[in-house]
Amino acid sequence: MFSKRSIRRRFLFQLIVASAALVILFSSFLYLFIKQSIYDEKQAELIGYAENISSNKSLLSAQQNNTETLMGLDVELITLTPNEEHLDFYEKTNKDKTTTLVLIYPFDFENSSYLKVSRDITPTKRLLTKIMNSIYLINAVGFVVIILYAIAFSKMLIAPITALSRRLANMNEHLIRPIKVEQLPDEFEPLGETLNRLIARIQNFVKYQKELFIGAAHELKTPLAVIKLKNQVTLIKKRTAEEYIEAIKITNQSVDEMNKIVADILNIGRQEGAQLEIPVQTDVIQILKKWEGDFKLLANSENKTLKTHFEPDAFNAVLQVTLLNQILQNFLQNALKFTPEGKVITFQSRLNGVGIVIEVIDEGCGIDESVDLFAPFKRQGNKSGVGLGLFLAKSAAEAIGAVITLTNREDGMDGSCARLILPSKLCCVLPLR
Numbered sequence: 001m002f003s004k005r006s007i008r009r010r011f012l013f014q015l016i017v018a019s020a021a022l023v024i025l026f027s028s029f030l031y032l033f034i035k036q037s038i039y040d041e042k043q044a045e046l047i048g049y050a051e052n053i054s055s056n057k058s059l060l061s062a063q064q065n066n067t068e069t070l071m072g073l074d075v076e077l078i079t080l081t082p083n084e085e086h087l088d089f090y091e092k093t094n095k096d097k098t099t100t101l102v103l104i105y106p107f108d109f110e111n112s113s114y115l116k117v118s119r120d121i122t123p124t125k126r127l128l129t130k131i132m133n134s135i136y137l138i139n140a141v142g143f144v145v146i147i148l149y150a151i152a153f154s155k156m157l158i159a160p161i162t163a164l165s166r167r168l169a170n171m172n173e174h175l176i177r178p179i180k181v182e183q184l185p186d187e188f189e190p191l192g193e194t195l196n197r198l199i200a201r202i203q204n205f206v207k208y209q210k211e212l213f214i215g216a217a218h219e220l221k222t223p224l225a226v227i228k229l230k231n232q233v234t235l236i237k238k239r240t241a242e243e244y245i246e247a248i249k250i251t252n253q254s255v256d257e258m259n260k261i262v263a264d265i266l267n268i269g270r271q272e273g274a275q276l277e278i279p280v281q282t283d284v285i286q287i288l289k290k291w292e293g294d295f296k297l298l299a300n301s302e303n304k305t306l307k308t309h310f311e312p313d314a315f316n317a318v319l320q321v322t323l324l325n326q327i328l329q330n331f332l333q334n335a336l337k338f339t340p341e342g343k344v345i346t347f348q349s350r351l352n353g354v355g356i357v358i359e360v361i362d363e364g365c366g367i368d369e370s371v372d373l374f375a376p377f378k379r380q381g382n383k384s385g386v387g388l389g390l391f392l393a394k395s396a397a398e399a400i401g402a403v404i405t406l407t408n409r410e411d412g413m414d415g416s417c418a419r420l421i422l423p424s425k426l427c428c429v430l431p432l433r
Contacts (some may be wrong), residue, residue: 004141015150023139026323037125042101043089046117049073050105053115072102076116077107087180097120100208155157160188164195176203201398207375220261223254255268264290273370279400284315284356284422287324288349295332309348315356317422323396327404331360338364341414355423363415373406 053075092100099122106114124335167179178199179190227250234247292308300304335345350357367373374394390406397404403421410417 006400010306011154012150016147018063019143019146025049027132027135027139029129030135034131038128039101042119042121042124043103043285046089046103046119047105050103050115050117052115053157054107054275057123074118076118078104078116079111079113083104086139092118099125105376124261129357162186164188164191168195172198176206192416202312220258223257226254227251229353239285252295278320279318281316281318282321284317284324284358285310285349287321287328288347291325291328292347295336295345299345302336304336304339304346307344307346307348309346311348311350312356315349315351315422317424319422322399327393327402327420328358328360330389330418333357334389335360335362336416338362352421354421356421358420358422359407360418361415363413367406367416368416369407374404399418 018210037344048326069183071221092099092102101121102116102118105117107113107115164179171177176199178196179192183190183197184192230247230250234244239247244263286308288308292306332345332347339345339362345363346359346361348359348361350359374390394404397420405419407417407419407423409415
């Protein structure tokens, strides 16, 4: 009925053991308490009779006139040697299976005589047996009720999980809807919110994948159409050698554009492979300094300036270094591409309340923030490009548990700011070894 790791099975097992122990202890203590109370009362009666005999030479005190209390009472005068051991009270079981409660009470110390007062308590023993059986029977019925309630209660506890499982099982890439968290119990709201975040990521992934396929087909179709049209025009009539050379150059140019598109599509596959790399502990600041050295040379060769400022001196994180390098390379390449000659590119890092913030700020034309530039094949500006760089950077950031944004500058100058926020505790997916 339940798997070996079933929480419900463990819950029921622990509840059964705890309830059984509680029932046994409660029944035993209750029975012992009732038994001791009755025995104390019987012993007090025997002591009262013994005191009356010693003081008044009579079984009954002056105030007692009820002789029915003497039924089953037996009194003897016995002599015990000083060295002979004796018990004040003891219980004796007779051959006829009756039970007698016996009291040895001092009567005459000079003659070493004692009163032996005994009373038949067989009816009392039978009453105690019935009480014990009744207590255990009632508690056993209560135990069964507790188990039945526990089974019903455990079903109620796993009902939200069952509903969530059914809801997720009925989802597919064409029918993905967020879970209504307000309909879940308070204890399951964090789980519902986590699932909604995962569903949102799946929706973005499906949307971007569709846009990727459509965009790839469109982007590849355009240079093919150019090649075909140019070849058809060239074949209409004989051309000079220069015209044929010009047609071949246009064809090669279109082929180069197609190669760029295919290379970027292959990069998507490589990035998925990089996501399966085992995260390693690395110093993020050292990686930033490495990219600083590489791009300073490129910036100087294009008459541009790369300014850097990194804080803190070190920041250790566990992540896939390949994915971080892809993000930084895209940021710096875009900034270098859109920044005019003589302008400045700022490459910096700083700490915030979450982790470390890495920024690449350019002095280019800025962006249209109403356009989702992280979608595949989204391009802006008059520079060449396929439009997959930011899409790959976004995917890499999600894989390492970071946040990536692209906004216009807020200091009144033209340009954009590409920002990567690495939390102190990254949420990288650890692949199985």
